[in-house]
Amino acid sequence: MFKEYNPLDDKLFQVIDKDGKILAKKHMPDISDERVIQAFNDMLFARTADMMAVSYQRQGRMFTYPPNFGQEAISGGLAVVMRDQDWLVPAFRELGAWLAKGASLKEIFLYFMGYEDGTVFKDAKNITPIAVPIASQLLHAVGIGYAIKYRKLDSVVYAIVGDGGTSTGDFHEALNFAAVWDAPVVFIVQNNQFAISVPFKKQTRSINIAVKGIAYGMECIKVDGNDLFAMVKALQEAAKLAGEGKPVLIEALTYRRGAHTTSDDPTKYRTKEEEETWALADPIDRLRKYLVSKKLWNEDSEEALLAQFKKEIDRQFEEAENYPAYALDDVFKFHYADMPADLRRQQVEYEKFLQWKEARK
Amino acid sequence: MFKEYNPLDDKLFQVIDKDGKILAKKHMPDISDERVIQAFNDMLFARTADMMAVSYQRQGRMFTYPPNFGQEAISGGLAVVMRDQDWLVPAFRELGAWLAKGASLKEIFLYFMGYEDGTVFKDAKNITPIAVPIASQLLHAVGIGYAIKYRKLDSVVYAIVGDGGTSTGDFHEALNFAAVWDAPVVFIVQNNQFAISVPFKKQTRSINIAVKGIAYGMECIKVDGNDLFAMVKALQEAAKLAGEGKPVLIEALTYRRGAHTTSDDPTKYRTKEEEETWALADPIDRLRKYLVSKKLWNEDSEEALLAQFKKEIDRQFEEAENYPAYALDDVFKFHYADMPADLRRQQVEYEKFLQWKEARK
Amino acid sequence: MNLVTAINQAIDIKLSEDPNVVVFGEDVGVEGGVFRVTEGLQQKYGEARVFDSPLAESAIIGTAVGMCMNGLRPVVEMQFSGFAYPGFNQMISHAARMRNRTRGRYTTPMVIRMPYGGGINALEHHSESMEALYGHIPGLKVVIPSTPYDAKGLLISAIESDDTIIFMEPKRIYRAIKQEVPEEKFSIEIGKAKVLNAGTDVTLVAYGAMVREAQKAVALAKKENVSVELIDLRTIYPIDRETIVNSVKKTGRLVVVHEGPTTFGVAAELTAIVNEDSFLSLEAPVKRVTGFDTIVPLPRGEHHYIITPERIHFELMKTARF
């Protein structure tokens, strides 16, 4: 497969087309219809949550939010392939993947409401927190991978970064270290074609992102990131290789249909035509077409499902909104195993001020 | 040429073989016999200076020194190709290239004797100082290249880095920026197969260094760095492309026959056999064989030449040794366009101490 | 005119005056920066002079160093100060050292702009104030304006300076303060603090977004008949020792306010300075009203961290009555 879809020829690995028709039967991943339906459900849930997050933010109930709209098949594929013992090392635009790994929507909302608690992902196993400095998380993935190998664990690391992130030194160092260390890491570049306002063509001159794997002697492939089946298949194959100590680079070609974050205005830097073209390749619409054609999905019942999703999302959002106030202690107590005396003193001094302030009222 | 020697097939671009016989006549660069003899002279001079530098250091007359032994054809090639208006952006193991660009041996000695003055290269045009933080200089090369383009100058930048340097984030960022900016930069990796004690195979898993250019959409080629003609030809072609805004990556395969620096002991990390094998590929011996076979060189007269070189080198070394003492002022005065009052105050206070010390004597 | 406009004008003026000035960074071109500070400049001066770079801070600073060596005067942007660290090596090892290393042959007349500081309800890494790090690096100068007027005048000086200037912009007040600022070119000397309010009882030093908070504290103190001399530091390195010391010689008391962590922060240096030059005048310990030695909390906890006029007032009064 990696040979067949040589990124040097800029080949794109696809399994279904824009109308949901199967293009490459032999590459159809071996998953049950139920699993596919489940994946569709998950993607739909993620999209609904994503849309609602944007509107909560517009209502001033969250500080910021980075939409995933249009990129759901990447997380959807991950959800199918990731095992409990695998690691997920995300950046910051990974709603579906977080949820798949066991993070709750409530936590995710909490994070964008401004609580560190929201990035702990308490009940999710083997997940790293939201990483804001672009591409820096990839090195953590490699370290985690080294530890897997060192400790002889059965686990693979899925590390995610954006197209903009491929320009950073950390991207290069991470892929190089992973290869040299035979670390079980699958690197997934969500090439949504923009880094905020900067289009892919201003980010690099390579014919695509996948070829960058050659610089590290790595297997690499360019995948239609809006094609769930292609993502699943590519991830499965990559995981196999990674498990054998051969890290892999997957470019998942997609399009960020929404804004960069809720404070961004994409009309400044891209055209309506472009957006409309990409709307036709929407991952959820494509998968729905596939399912409908296979009679696995009934569009009529989708509405009821969405209503149910919305209720659940609202419920979790409200739970987040009713989260306890941020305690002063929480500013101080997590920095060190034992709080240094000076830090304690700073807190005490501040508390004296608060007492004075209280007393003045 | 770049197509013929595709680094993906791990092809090595060579023009003469180990015995100085021409392998690829069509790639013989178009330079006169005199120029070749001149290049041999330069390489011989550089080697002599290099050897003597090591022995000065052993005598305790210099603090440290990074030998170039075995890598002379790379600088030799650069010397042929570089024009006055071109820029040289070296790392720290570039004796021949420094000299070719107009730096004096005396300055170079001064540097390794511990004077900043030795890295100013006062009379050399368009040369950057010795760069110690590995690969960091490559970004300067790209900035210089951008300015060339912006100012519409006729100039090409030759930027040098080691094999170890290719693992750094700055290497990646520099090549990527150069490509995106169409900057006239030729990147030359002196792959001498070691980064101090770390062999190339622990540095990366790519089949060679040249292929890393693919990650930036750059022309790239793996060249026998011990073959002067191959270096000249590759640099000429690269310069042409760079001048058109197409930066190029050249891997110059060579071997560091000496120690990393005078405080290093290579027997800890490599075998005598390996060293002996590479001795057979020595760039100077090969070029000599070529010249002798073409009756352009008389080995007997080489001794006299060497004696003359040694005298000149000794003279410059002695000049360096008699360099004026490092003035206190020189610690302070070059940091800012105008010395901040606090810095001045620190100097004055220190001078008071010196006066007291003097007075106590 | 607000701070954003003032900074935009300063860059605009220098772009129009000096063909060697170029502006680049992430999203500064087409989009005009995430805070719109460089808005309109690419349209006006073209893509060769105002442009988006790939996402790589080490490269932004490192290539700017190279541009300087070949005759340009780059003004680069770090999208947030919390993302400048990948460029730290180029900053400390080259931007700060090229002049000294080459005994003045090569200089690095560049400005590294970066929005800094808290109070904007942002995610992690978007709120920090690490000016003391830059101040400790020999070869750099560090400037922080607190008003549109100063921002314009100081930035023009910074772009004209032959040194590398770290120009930190208090993003919290980007649009919060409006002021009359001349449309034409003017400049303010780097390295000079400014006495904003003459006073006799306590000296209060602040900079950036904290100046506004300090001004409110001065008003509160006035109500309690404490006369505060308020100084806007404006330049973090080199520090205007004279202005600070002269004030403390008069008042005998000093309170320093800044957002960044306490330990090894700017207030420690100011304490050392007044201790050196006005030891005998000091009537109370210097008081640091500064950020904790912690990471700035996410928005819901930021009110615990952020310094309010009330908190300054509380400490001012204690110092005044020591």
Added chain:
Amino acid sequence: MNLVTAINQAIDIKLSEDPNVVVFGEDVGVEGGVFRVTEGLQQKYGEARVFDSPLAESAIIGTAVGMCMNGLRPVVEMQFSGFAYPGFNQMISHAARMRNRTRGRYTTPMVIRMPYGGGINALEHHSESMEALYGHIPGLKVVIPSTPYDAKGLLISAIESDDTIIFMEPKRIYRAIKQEVPEEKFSIEIGKAKVLNAGTDVTLVAYGAMVREAQKAVALAKKENVSVELIDLRTIYPIDRETIVNSVKKTGRLVVVHEGPTTFGVAAELTAIVNEDSFLSLEAPVKRVTGFDTIVPLPRGEHHYIITPERIHFELMKTARF
């Protein structure tokens, strides 16, 4: 035993005790490090536990963070402190923050070792002392030993600590000081300064290679009947406020010696501390005997920069007689 051996032993003991300890960095494996600090460890523990990494400091620190998150306790080496800056982002944005960010879920029990300081006649970037930079970063601890005994005990504590420790090694005295050090395991608490010499007239604080110079200055002062209390700071963050303040309460005078630049340096912080906690005891301005605000000169100029016992003595006497 010298400092190199002591550090080697500390790592050796922890490698043998704890299978989760791994050691990596540039040239630390086969070669045993350019200063031979890790010599013999790869042979003893194998390549999976002690290994050479590619040349990339951001990756060394960043992968160490990841290893911590998956159960390991890496001890990594920066070949010289002057080459640690490419790793600064990983240090400040992750090693220092992972614990707080995840409310303690993930910790980063790693040690970042780095030889630092001048006096070895080295090229540029090989002589600097930038400990104050690390000290200013919330979430890091910074330790500097001055003797083989302390190096061993402190490094064992550092490797056992659940925090990220920047362990700076005064390379100038790597082999210059020999001392009886127990072969077996022992540890010294991080965060505690040590009174090396009790005295009554002036407090002198130093650390790293400066301790030895300070000791000589103490002897010189003694000849002039000035009794100096010498304190080895040992931990740069968190600072042992109590020990310093108690001493200054007794002596009323403080001189601080360090190699790094003056402005925003460690001495400024110590000045702030004694000003806060022993203001009324202070009888003279705190004196900073520190590096200039300059880049460390190349070897031929380094004698101008390096602090000698005589210079300490000169300033000590002025402070004692203020």
